Amino acid sequence: MRFASRQDAGRQLGQHLRQRGAEVDWVLGLPRGGVVVAAGVARCLERPLDVLVVRKIGHPWHREFAVGALAEPDVVIFDEATLVEVPVPRGQLDEVVAEEIARLREYGSRFHRSASPVLQNQSVLLVDDGLATGATAEAAVLSARRRGVRRVTMAAPVASTGAVERLRRVADEVVTLFVDDAFEAVGQYYDEFSQTSDEEVIALLHGAAPRRE
Numbered sequence: 001m002r003f004a005s006r007q008d009a010g011r012q013l014g015q016h017l018r019q020r021g022a023e024v025d026w027v028l029g030l031p032r033g034g035v036v037v038a039a040g041v042a043r044c045l046e047r048p049l050d051v052l053v054v055r056k057i058g059h060p061w062h063r064e065f066a067v068g069a070l071a072e073p074d075v076v077i078f079d080e081a082t083l084v085e086v087p088v089p090r091g092q093l094d095e096v097v098a099e100e101i102a103r104l105r106e107y108g109s110r111f112h113r114s115a116s117p118v119l120q121n122q123s124v125l126l127v128d129d130g131l132a133t134g135a136t137a138e139a140a141v142l143s144a145r146r147r148g149v150r151r152v153t154m155a156a157p158v159a160s161t162g163a164v165e166r167l168r169r170v171a172d173e174v175v176t177l178f179v180d181d182a183f184e185a186v187g188q189y190y191d192e193f194s195q196t197s198d199e200e201v202i203a204l205l206h207g208a209a210p211r212r213e
Contacts, residue, residue, distance in 0.1 A: 010040020
């Protein structure tokens, strides 16, 4: 299964959720690419859109290799199995976490128009553009739980089998259009998968069409 773009994926995912009779109070995208998908979902469901900021914790020696994840305001999780296989000196790991916490707060102040939405007793739909390992999505689900949501659903156009299994342990429901046993990277399911800019995220959150160069 392939999608023309994140916008296309958002439309398809939103239509699927509407057909399922999804009832949610908030649609929260995971920046940055997940917000583009979430915007399409929010339009289909006619629900308000906001963000839940997450960050990957990369290995100190190879930052693209994730060993954990953060979610606002104060969720920190580690992949303990990975840290056993690839040990990291605690001091170096703490430095990476501190750096990512600072970035998390920076993005939160940049993307939230005023303050984070009040989620107490709300039904929340979290949306990303794809679920590879599910680590950042799990951190987002745990963040929503800590904020007292009534129900949390994780949704994405495409996911790996492992990510779905992982997220079903923490979310009330996981919704995807396609689950792939041979999942390698989110971008392989999109014809167009360019990096999403901060400006595009902010424009979507303000309800304006982002300007393309």
